[in-house]
Amino acid sequence: MSVAYTPVGWNANKIFYDVALGLAVAAYLWIFMAVAEGMAPGARFDDATIEMRAYGSCAFLMLSAILCIGPLARLDTRFLPVLYNRRHFGVMTCFVAIMHARHVIAWYFAFSPVDPYVALLSSNTSFARLAGFPFELLGVAALLVLTLLAATSHDFWLNFLTPPRWKALHMSIYAAYACVVAHVSLGALLTPQWQAMHVVMPACALTVVALHLAAAARQARLDRTATMANEAVGWIDVGEASGIADGRAIIVPLSDAESVAIFRNGDALGAIANACRHQNGPLGEGRIIDGCVTCPWHGFQYRLEDGCAPPPYTEKLATYNLRSANGWIQLDPRPNPPGTRVEPLHAPARP
Amino acid sequence: MAAIIVTACEVWLAIGLTVGLWFILAGIERIDPAARGAYAFRPLLLPGLALLWPFVVWRWRQLARSSGGRC
Incomplete structure (x- = not known):
């Protein structure tokens, strides 16, 4: 780090x-x-x-x-x-x-x-x-x-x-x-x-x-899904809010080189870039530990709300905007600059 | 032929250890801020420095130049 x-x-x-x-x-x-x-x-x-x-x-x-x-x-x-x-x-x-x-x-x-x-x-x-x-x-x-x-x-x-x-x-x-x-x-x-x-x-x-x-x-199946999603203009439907387990994420591929991890932390949902700044580890395969998204490879951590590593570390990830429409989560595929704070999307957790 | 290969490996590693020691004592702090004041991890780098010493020298020079003499 x-x-x-x-x-x-x-x-x-x-x-x-x-x-x-x-x-x-x-x-x-x-x-x-x-x-x-x-x-x-x-x-x-x-x-x-x-x-x-x-x-x-x-x-x-x-x-x-x-x-x-x-x-x-x-x-x-x-x-x-x-x-x-x-x-x-x-x-x-x-x-x-x-x-x-x-x-x-x-x-x-x-x-x-x-x-x-x-x-x-x-x-x-x-x-x-x-x-x-x-x-x-x-x-x-x-x-x-x-x-x-x-x-x-x-x-x-x-x-x-x-x-x-x-x-x-x-x-x-x-x-x-x-x-x-x-x-x-x-x-x-x-x-x-x-x-x-x-x-x-x-x-x-x-x-x-x-x-x-x-x-x-x-991975090829995921890439095909990503290609279909990219054909849609604007916000992308990524699934039901209740489909994300607490402390876990779903991964939304945007292209061959880019994907987004949408995490649930209690009732709050947030989206950050899926690639860890350390070694490009898949953050979406990790979980939330001590309130931070934790990379499954080497334990690097990031805050979900702004994509920043907690002090004293300085790594920053791009964040993404989410919204809810008819019970579905929608993702804006355009990334915010790394470290941009995004208000979490409140959605009920899985019963 | 085998003797030549073994001797070449020994020479390679001897040069590599020399370069590696020089690097961890005099060079590493100038090209990596995270190494400043950190000493305990440096011996762990010696095997890699000895094996990759030509690349280390090239990269060391490249990073030292890009730092613009700030250090």
Whole structure:
């Protein structure tokens, strides 16, 4: 935000999220190591191999979960709490992936006559073969991307790189995931003893793809609605006032790049731009906390009546005018200048 | 070839750490008001500064020029 940077902007929600995530990771690793021999009937693995696979599979599952959170939250608002603080999820995933890499290097390359990293890059150069392909390099590429994303996750980088560049950089998470899928497919999946991964890996990858397609289809439907609404001149009918739950919003798309969040706070309705000034998070998928609209991504807050962040913050959003006609809410699609106070529209809450 | 790549990475990171330290000690306050008086978060930036140092130098110069010597 616009006040001095801190290492981590802790609050009760973030602490709970991080503790729960840390416990889940620890539980997964413990369970994996405890039952690993049961997952590989007929084969006995040494502890180092089990540990590297525990960390590797954990990182893969975490990365899959991260990529599912966005579309899930768009398809069902009950997943919004998981979206909150997703950045810490990503940083923790990077640390788990680094632990996997450390175990791999310690087990396979620590006693190499050459530098372990040189050995890692040069031990397998069978690029022409699918079976035996140097899948390690795909893992290195994915880890490099994950490290870069974790290293640039602080708010400073958003300001320094500018939001479009930061967003473009962090979209490389998809390239990292593709590398990880190939890394697992050409590595662990070629080991017949690890049968569970033969099911888990394709299931995760297909789930990620299916959820993104479903979310894209939903967005396309919303865009079509927006196009139809824009064909109307002047005020737009957006629905019945009683259709907005207290503390929540409906999102009204105006164009491909612009949408409006209409929130209810008790009997008062107000409309602000849907894109958070921080990282363009979808404010309309958030809720009202302590009287302020709260972004579901990182908790940035704005007053509903004027679109201003509460002091000492200085961010401002455009506001929009609402009116009531025959029990329907109507929206003026022309934005007011950011920070313009608009009297709330009084409408009875849902019974 | 692998040895050359590893050496190049080491040189890249060594330059990056030098640039990064210089930036967080002498440059960051001039281009970002939110960093003024804030010190605890700066070590968190070092890995990113080391990885992206050519871009950091370019952006640092760009922002310093646009500030018009105000700082």
